[in-house]
Amino acid sequence: MIRRPWYRSKTSPASCREVGRVLQHYLDSEMDPEWAARVTEHLEACKDCGLEEETYREIKSSLARRQPSATDDAVARLREFGRSLTDD
Amino acid sequence: MGDPLTDERELKEAFDRYVVPEIEVLYRVARSITRNATDAEDLVQDTMLRAFRAIGRFDGRHPRAWLLTIMRNAQINRVRRKRPELMRDPDATMDRVASEDKDDASPEAQVLDRGYEAAIESALDALPAKFRTVVELVDVQALSYQEAADILGVPTGTIMSRLHRARTRIRKHLEQHGGYVNGRPA
Numbered sequence: 001m002i003r004r005p006w007y008r009s010k011t012s013p014a015s016c017r018e019v020g021r022v023l024q025h026y027l028d029s030e031m032d033p034e035w036a037a038r039v040t041e042h043l044e045a046c047k048d049c050g051l052e053e054e055t056y057r058e059i060k061s062s063l064a065r066r067q068p069s070a071t072d073d074a075v076a077r078l079r080e081f082g083r084s085l086t087d088d
Numbered sequence: 089m090g091d092p093l094t095d096e097r098e099l100k101e102a103f104d105r106y107v108v109p110e111i112e113v114l115y116r117v118a119r120s121i122t123r124n125a126t127d128a129e130d131l132v133q134d135t136m137l138r139a140f141r142a143i144g145r146f147d148g149r150h151p152r153a154w155l156l157t158i159m160r161n162a163q164i165n166r167v168r169r170k171r172p173e174l175m176r177d178p179d180a181t182m183d184r185v186a187s188e189d190k191d192d193a194s195p196e197a198q199v200l201d202r203g204y205e206a207a208i209e210s211a212l213d214a215l216p217a218k219f220r221t222v223v224e225l226v227d228v229q230a231l232s233y234q235e236a237a238d239i240l241g242v243p244t245g246t247i248m249s250r251l252h253r254a255r256t257r258i259r260k261h262l263e264q265h266g267g268y269v270n271g272r273p274a
Contacts (some may be wrong), residue, residue: 015226023253024248024252024255025248025257028226028233028251035203054257055259056259058204059208059227059255059258059259060227060255062204062205062208062213062230063208063223063227064227064228065205066205066209066212066228067207071112071115071116071119074125074128074129075111075112075115076112076117077129078114078129078132078133078136079108079111079116080104081133081136082107082108082111082136084129085103085136085140085238086099086103086104086140088149
């Protein structure tokens with residue numbers, strides 16, 4: 001979880017340069033909420049930064065949908081294995 | 089930290105409380121680092137067995153981080169048994185394990201007529217193993233930076249820099265091989 005540098009006011013608008021530096025943290029929800037709110041404001045107002053965010057968010061969303069198949073069966077077997085450990 | 093648990097019922101309760109809810113996450117993470125369903129299941133079994141033996145001494149704080157560290161050690165031991173020459177650099181070991189079943193088809197062949205999701209898949213496969221593993225842990229399995237750092241045994245700063253570089257490469261790959269600029273067909 002990163003915080004905004006102490007020398008920047010918590011309420012001052014975020015610049016393009018600042019947003020570029022923290023965009024990945026923003027996408028991963030790994031930043032201080034107050035600072036994230038300033039980034040959100042900037043992204044809504046700045047076309048270039050907004051497009052940049054959209055591009056990376058699309059990549060991240062697509063990756064998040066990429067789950068291995070047959071997970072349920074394996075997890076069920078592992079839960080059964082867990083029961084066998086504690087039932088002995 | 090309190091006294092270790094010794095009562096059988098308390099041990100079972102602790103296992104059910106701290107380990108069982110994490111089984112699914114453990115399996116998904118194991119899939120990411122082994123890239124093989126059978127190895128992943130074996131690794132989670134090994135992790136659960138180790139966790140069961142150690143549960144009496146666990147203080148109950150941050151169970152996922154505790155389990156991911158156990159899994160990391162279990163994986164390193166498994167690789168050491170198979171490939172003793174790789175143990176000089178544990179980080180390289182994780183990379184090697186993650187890259188063993190990489191698809192050799194060309195990126196262009198892989199993305200042909202398969203759309204954005206396929207282009208993403210191809211971009212992910214084209215990443216060096218150490219970058220791909222971080223992307224899989226954070227983006228696919230939704231681990232936090234700290235949790236990814238725990239399983240890989242590296243600082244969170246390393247997770248951040250690998251993630252940033254990996255995503256930049258994915259973006260470039262999408263542009264060069266998939267024809268996607270800013271997430272859309274050019």
